[in-house]
Amino acid sequence: MAKVSASILACNQVRIGEEVQAAKQAGADLLHVDVMDGVYVQNLACGPQMVADLKRDCGLPISVHMELLRPEIFWPMFARAGADILTFQLDVCRNPIHLLREIRAAGIRAGLGIGPAYGVESLRYLLHHMDWLILMSVEPGYGGQPFEESIFEKLQRARQIMEESGRRVPICVDGGVTEETGRRLVKAGADVLIAGSFLFQGNKIGRRVRSLKAL
Numbered sequence: 001m002a003k004v005s006a007s008i009l010a011c012n013q014v015r016i017g018e019e020v021q022a023a024k025q026a027g028a029d030l031l032h033v034d035v036m037d038g039v040y041v042q043n044l045a046c047g048p049q050m051v052a053d054l055k056r057d058c059g060l061p062i063s064v065h066m067e068l069l070r071p072e073i074f075w076p077m078f079a080r081a082g083a084d085i086l087t088f089q090l091d092v093c094r095n096p097i098h099l100l101r102e103i104r105a106a107g108i109r110a111g112l113g114i115g116p117a118y119g120v121e122s123l124r125y126l127l128h129h130m131d132w133l134i135l136m137s138v139e140p141g142y143g144g145q146p147f148e149e150s151i152f153e154k155l156q157r158a159r160q161i162m163e164e165s166g167r168r169v170p171i172c173v174d175g176g177v178t179e180e181t182g183r184r185l186v187k188a189g190a191d192v193l194i195a196g197s198f199l200f201q202g203n204k205i206g207r208r209v210r211s212l213k214a215l
């Protein structure tokens with residue numbers, strides 16, 4: 001059974017508190033918070049105050065996904081805000097091992113995000129420094145994009161590299177997660193389903209969280 005991480009990017013921002021509580025009551029395991037700078041992606045989303053408020057009022061672990069340039073500058077403010085997991089995109093970081101070590105040294109789980117246009121071969125050199133892997137099945141930046149079928153090949157390869165290296169970390173899939181794609185992803189080896197649009201659009205939050213949890 002995969003865990004469900006509810007991505008607040010797709011929430012109604014006027015009703016975010018009640019929608020997050022509905023996801024929690026239905027059994028969501030984590031909250032996924034996308035942080036976007038308008039430079040790495042053409043969108044702006046979430047600052048440290050949002051993380052701090054969710055941490056104080058929600059009670060679920062907070063996974064912060066930094067979809068921004070220069071994560072080495074920004075991660076400390078989200079650490080101070082209460083993030084439990086901090087993930088940065090591999091393609092924007094020149095010294096990923098150093099940054100992973102810094103995040104871990106702060107007592108926070110360190111994660112890598114890999115976009116749909118990039119491979120997973122570098123994982124063999126990074127796995128022993130990380131705690132969390134996000135494989136993206138859409139391009140970073142916006143919810144509701146078409147699902148990239150190449151994710152299944154990457155899931156298989158990531159699991160193979162983990163088995164060869166003797167180091168296993170949770171594999172999360174971010175983007176285009178529905179009940180249909182979620183079933184296939186769990187079968188392919190995903191540990192965490194990051195879902196936004198599917199959960200928060202259509203006023204069916206509870207039922208949809210439960211449907212993913214049941215996969």
